[in-house]
Amino acid sequence: MFTTTVKKSNTMKHLSILLFLAITANLFSQxxxxxxxxxxxxxxxxxxxxxxQKAEKGDKKFTAEYDSxxxxxxxxxxxxxxxxxxxxxxxQYGGYCAYAIGLKSEKVSVDPKTFEIRDGKLYLFYNSWGxxxxxxxxxxxxxxxxxxxxxxxxxxxxx
Numbered sequence: 001m002f003t004t005t006v007k008k009s010n011t012m013k014h015l016s017i018l019l020f021l022a023i024t025a026n027l028f029s030q031x032x033x034x035x036x037x038x039x040x041x042x043x044x045x046x047x048x049x050x051x052x053q054k055a056e057k058g059d060k061k062f063t064a065e066y067d068s069x070x071x072x073x074x075x076x077x078x079x080x081x082x083x084x085x086x087x088x089x090x091x092q093y094g095g096y097c098a099y100a101i102g103l104k105s106e107k108v109s110v111d112p113k114t115f116e117i118r119d120g121k122l123y124l125f126y127n128s129w130g131x132x133x134x135x136x137x138x139x140x141x142x143x144x145x146x147x148x149x150x151x152x153x154x155x156x157x158x159x
Contacts, residue, residue: 033157035095035124037109040070042124045112047071047089048078050122055113066090091122093153098123099133102149103140105156108133118142 037043040058042050049056058072062079065071066086073079082089093101098116100108111127114134123146125134137145 033094034067034069035091035107035109036069040072041095042071042091043110043112044072046074046078047091047122048081049074050115051089051117053117055115088120089122091124093123093149095124097126097133098149099125099137099145101152101156102137102145102147105152107156116142118146 034041040063041047044058046056046058056074058074060072062073062076063070064073064079064082064086066082067090069090071082071086073082092098094107095110097108097110100106108126110124112124114125114127114132116123116125116134116137123137125132125137127134
């Protein structure tokens with residue numbers, strides 16, 4: 001009788017731990033779909049400024065949250081512009097390198113000064129140690145890589 005009670009207790013304990021891990025893993029996997037290096041999308045750069053072909057650092061005075069991600073802006077006007085249509089300004093692929101998502105389905109950090117506006121959307125790229133993935137993106141066929149990145153990102157976000 002004692003053995004049966006201990007086995008049931010251990011089984012319940014294991015189930016509880018498994019349930020906790022499953023819930024925790026799910027929460028972390030959702031959070032990891034966004035590149036929030038330095039605590040903000042685009043490493044704190046103003047995502048509205050990219051649409052003016054500038055990479056401007058945001059200011060802590062002008063912040064917003066969209067889809068559980070914090071954003072900084074260089075001005076009150078940019079903050080208000082973002083708030084009217086945040087989905088337009090949010091970087092594609094959670095702010096990870098578009099080239100890496102398209103080529104290998106890998107989440108790679110970016111250089112927030114290396115970007116492209118394509119079809120009205122913001123794409124960010126890795127640019128360090130002599131590797132500029134924006135240049136590779138263009139040379140290897142941006143349209144093809146973008147289509148593959150869309151497919152890969154869908155798979156990543158479903159995991």
